[in-house]
Amino acid sequence: MARRDLLPPLNPARAFEATGRLLSISKAADELCVTPAAVSRQVHALESFLGTPLFVRIRGGLELTPAGARYLSDLIPLFAALREATLAITGSAQGRNTLRIRSPATFAVRWLIPRLASFHQLHKNIDVQVMTSFAPLDFQREDIDAGIQLGEGRWPGMRTLRLVRNELIPVAAPAMRLTNKKQLATQTLLHSMARPDDWATWLQAAGLRNVNPAQGMKYGTSLLAYQAAIEGHGVAIAQKALIEKELADHTLEAPLGLVLDREDYTYYFAWPTGKPSSGALRAFREWLSSLVTP
Known part of the structure; x- marks a missing residue:
């Protein structure tokens, strides 16, 4: 199973957030270090409490219902903030690096998060924290190392890497x-x-x-x-x-x-100029570059 997460023990909202991001009970169970049955019970309990289905069970996997998609988009930044707050209290484990990335929610759920497992396989000592917002990146005011932003890829004080065709x-x-x-x-x-x-x-x-x-x-x-x-x-x-x-x-x-x-009006990975990049950020940029189709 995966390493233990930074959050408190399993609860229905946490089980749903992991399942919704990964669209898989088994993958969520692996991430949360519990059994698939435990995740399934918690998700069913949450659906009963809310009085609405959050997933549609389809052949070969899961799909979010409109209510589930809306709930997930609200929960992702909350859990990211909780992980960050926990790190602030406990401190990072010895020898680990933390990389804070901000992205629009849709791009995070649909493109970035499904691919992150391959980064963790390559760099097990780097913790990637993903926060979501559609607001413009502001490295002067935000405690983030890099981010993903929609636009033409030319912003003052930033270097960029084009990620996908729009x-x-x-x-x-x-x-x-x-x-x-x-x-x-x-x-x-x-x-x-x-x-x-x-x-x-x-x-x-x-x-x-x-x-x-x-x-x-x-x-x-x-x-x-x-x-x-x-x-x-x-x-x-x-x-x-x-x-x-x-x-x-x-x-x-x-x-x-x-x-x-839309040619160059698309999603870019952006990081600040004017200060040295950490080893974790350089590793993340190299990994993203390997995913980008010319």
Whole structure:
């Protein structure tokens, strides 16, 4: 099993947070150093207490319900803060390094966290703490070593590494039977309030002037909009790099053909200039570079 975590013993919210990040009972159990049965019991207890399902059990794994996705996006920064507070009291274990990274929640859940296990396998002496926020990075005021930010990659006092291509595509559940872009005029559009211009940008590129880019349902993060699309509530405008799993297992489909590449307006890993990088930060940058497709 994995090393013991910094948080207190297992409780329902903690079991759900680990399961939601990893979308796996067994992986959550390994991270928390307990049995899968213990994690499953705690998640069921939380669902009973809240009076709503947090996961949909599908073939080969789990999917978050809209309520589960919303709850997870709220819990991740709380647990990250709790781990940091615990470290402040107990101190880091001898010989360990701590790396504090901040990321938008959707990118953290959909891209970064699923890949972190490979970093830990390579660097077992480095603890990576992931916090989430969509606010601009501010290394002068925040106690973080680096972060992930959406934009053009040119910010004062920062060096950057481009992580993914920002390709926008409309996606929907197979049951929506979306086959033609003209159908969008009668569909509910699903928006992320963190990325309010994505639908307008794509519709303009598609030449669809009869579709109102502002109509539909709005969610606080893309993570929630994607989950609403999985549940069949409408059509989301998605970043292709963040829904590869859903496209592969046909939980979501992208049948309209047009993929709009926003080119350099995408997610970048950023770190401050003007001060030496720690060995942990250099190792993390090298690991990220190995994942990046030119």
